[in-house]
Amino acid sequence: MLPFVEIDHVDQVFPLPGGGEYIALKNIDLTIRKGEFISLLGHSGCGKSTLLNIIAGLAKPAAGGVVLEGRQVTEPGPDRMVVFQNYSLLPWLTVRENIALAVNRVMATASKSERSAIVEQHIDLVNLRHAADKRPGQLSGGMKQRVAIARALAIRPKLLLLDEPFGALDALTRSSLQDQLMQIAEEHELTCIMVTHDVDEALLLSDRIVMLTNGPESYVGQIMDVPFERPRDRLEVVNHPSYYGMRSEIVYFLNQQKQAKKRKAALQVGAIARNGLEKVNLELGFVPLTDCAPLVVAKELGFFEKYGLEQVTLSREPSWKAIAEGITSGRLDAAQMIAGMPLALTLGMGGKAPVPVTTGLVLSRNGNAITLSQRFLHDGVRTVEELKAAIARTPDKVPTLAVVHPASMHNLMMRHWLATGGIDPDQDVNLVTIPPPQMVAALKGGGIDGFCVGEPWNSRAIQEGLGYAIATDLDIWPGHLEKVLGVREDWANRYPKTHIALVTALLEACEYCDDRRNREALAELLSRDEYVGATVDQIRPGLVTPYDRGTGDEPEQLLRYNQFFVDRTNCPYRTEGLWIMTQLARWGITPFPRNWFDILDRTRRLDVFGAAARDLGLLDTEPNRSPIHFADGSVFDPDDPIGYLHSLAIKRDVQVEEVSIDVVTV
Numbered sequence: 001m002l003p004f005v006e007i008d009h010v011d012q013v014f015p016l017p018g019g020g021e022y023i024a025l026k027n028i029d030l031t032i033r034k035g036e037f038i039s040l041l042g043h044s045g046c047g048k049s050t051l052l053n054i055i056a057g058l059a060k061p062a063a064g065g066v067v068l069e070g071r072q073v074t075e076p077g078p079d080r081m082v083v084f085q086n087y088s089l090l091p092w093l094t095v096r097e098n099i100a101l102a103v104n105r106v107m108a109t110a111s112k113s114e115r116s117a118i119v120e121q122h123i124d125l126v127n128l129r130h131a132a133d134k135r136p137g138q139l140s141g142g143m144k145q146r147v148a149i150a151r152a153l154a155i156r157p158k159l160l161l162l163d164e165p166f167g168a169l170d171a172l173t174r175s176s177l178q179d180q181l182m183q184i185a186e187e188h189e190l191t192c193i194m195v196t197h198d199v200d201e202a203l204l205l206s207d208r209i210v211m212l213t214n215g216p217e218s219y220v221g222q223i224m225d226v227p228f229e230r231p232r233d234r235l236e237v238v239n240h241p242s243y244y245g246m247r248s249e250i251v252y253f254l255n256q257q258k259q260a261k262k263r264k265a266a267l268q269v270g271a272i273a274r275n276g277l278e279k280v281n282l283e284l285g286f287v288p289l290t291d292c293a294p295l296v297v298a299k300e301l302g303f304f305e306k307y308g309l310e311q312v313t314l315s316r317e318p319s320w321k322a323i324a325e326g327i328t329s330g331r332l333d334a335a336q337m338i339a340g341m342p343l344a345l346t347l348g349m350g351g352k353a354p355v356p357v358t359t360g361l362v363l364s365r366n367g368n369a370i371t372l373s374q375r376f377l378h379d380g381v382r383t384v385e386e387l388k389a390a391i392a393r394t395p396d397k398v399p400t401l402a403v404v405h406p407a408s409m410h411n412l413m414m415r416h417w418l419a420t421g422g423i424d425p426d427q428d429v430n431l432v433t434i435p436p437p438q439m440v441a442a443l444k445g446g447g448i449d450g451f452c453v454g455e456p457w458n459s460r461a462i463q464e465g466l467g468y469a470i471a472t473d474l475d476i477w478p479g480h481l482e483k484v485l486g487v488r489e490d491w492a493n494r495y496p497k498t499h500i501a502l503v504t505a506l507l508e509a510c511e512y513c514d515d516r517r518n519r520e521a522l523a524e525l526l527s528r529d530e531y532v533g534a535t536v537d538q539i540r541p542g543l544v545t546p547y548d549r550g551t552g553d554e555p556e557q558l559l560r561y562n563q564f565f566v567d568r569t570n571c572p573y574r575t576e577g578l579w580i581m582t583q584l585a586r587w588g589i590t591p592f593p594r595n596w597f598d599i600l601d602r603t604r605r606l607d608v609f610g611a612a613a614r615d616l617g618l619l620d621t622e623p624n625r626s627p628i629h630f631a632d633g634s635v636f637d638p639d640d641p642i643g644y645l646h647s648l649a650i651k652r653d654v655q656v657e658e659v660s661i662d663v664v665t666v
């Protein structure tokens, strides 16, 4: 189905008075379904109104465009009505006349009586019959805004655009108008895009909240699905178990944007060289997950300082996409990354220009599970084969399963697991991408039927009675690499001593995290809002206490579920990188590089890992070239990756080609 509104790679640029230009919006890309309510949220000046004006046709974008029902928007039109904060009513006309003016202009071909009936109907719609003959000067702010909404709705727009419509109203009027708007939008299946500063308003009204980053070059930093059922009641919404989690996620995003400004200023300070290191001021990205533990421990326990890194800031990022953007743009020095990300960025995932990114450290192994909605458990689904049979029983109901990023082990492991059961991940199920902290809300809202994610998000879904872990990654590939430390190749070349100091500090933190005597304290530390922001009870399973799969079986003691150090966790072995490249090619995410040896050499800095390991007195750093054995009995032989790819029954069209990597500099 065609999207209703398509905002296609929109940029907006304004000239500056003293010459030069201000890039307000950069590459805004968004599709909106018919009947959807979207909120645009962001700090003042981030470009919300600029975007709304482009959608309205009041301004032309510098690049890209907006398509409404397959037609390019080039000018204002009656199919899009805007409701502004300041009402914009004509002061010399009454309520009735203000509404009639718009109706008479747009519906000129309708008969006089038809037009008059529409005007009267909309006066009633917003409960203004008693004030129909009053002029704006005789109305309260709330009444004026109701006239503006009635006027916009009376001409039956396809798209209602609202620019902070309730911003100037007192709290009571505001909530009553929000309720009315919600009711009208639902009854008339209106598609709405609303600019707001108000987080609670966005959560109450929207199907999706689109969060813009701070300018210049604002872009869509995060999109949150709001899964509350409709019709909505404000009390039920605020009492919904996901409400405060979602609210804090948004507030966190907004706070982070504020800090980003300070960081940008700090970046302009440039590298501070000290302690024999080229740079001691670092910005490190992480995503709220239990396995961000080594970064948190290195920061909280002073390991960064111990190795001379005096000014390390941890930046809690909303998604892996934000991490990729942070590293490729140079906003972040280094980041916790999903294992496939350095390779995917280096190979140029999604048609993007390759950005060489390298890793010198595996931060963690295992730690993920595949959680399905409880309804599958009620249907007796305990294995992937039983899942296949369940899917076959309901061919009209294709399950939607979520992963966190195309280059994540979650995607690759989920696909591998489905394929071992004969389920084609692109044909038999619908695979979607959702950031980790939003998985539980999406499952609760019924938008998805299961997911593969790291902790504590599985345990949270299990504890809330929403799902059960049909498999942990110990059931698929025990001991697989999971998170790595990623840096741009040019960054690693520019700051080689800093890179080794960073890897050394984190390696020591990994050792701390693996010691079970530290695990309870670790769970407490991670639970803090600035890190994972979940309860300690949600973080403990698998990390501290036995893992409860939510199946009714006894919880299991999974000693290797969160593995940070033992069993040669930390070396970024090339064989594992090679397997990831076969999978990225298997599923059509990137081509398989004929020059794979060169790619592995550049993306896996065994020399950096070796230097750090020697600093800590660890000797066991030699490369491991053993084949990989999967739990389903299949084996990956690193000497024949292309033969392995061809042997796989379920796959896409595999491209094998030479990948040239230009060195990019920040």
Ligand SMILES: Nc1ncnc2c1ncn2[C@@H]1O[C@H](COP(=O)(O)OP(=O)(O)OP(=O)(O)O)[C@@H](O)[C@H]1O
Residues within 6 Å of the ligand: 014, 015, 022, 024, 042, 043, 044, 045, 046, 047, 048, 049, 050, 051, 215
């Ligand atoms: N015509 C213009 N010429 C130059 N700069 C502009 C113009 N219009 C907007 N800007 C700049 O573009 C940026 C985005 O402005 P915009 O009004 O879209 O922000 P906003 O997010 O809607 O802010 P607010 O929430 O305060 O209304 C701001 O920095 C603003 O100064």
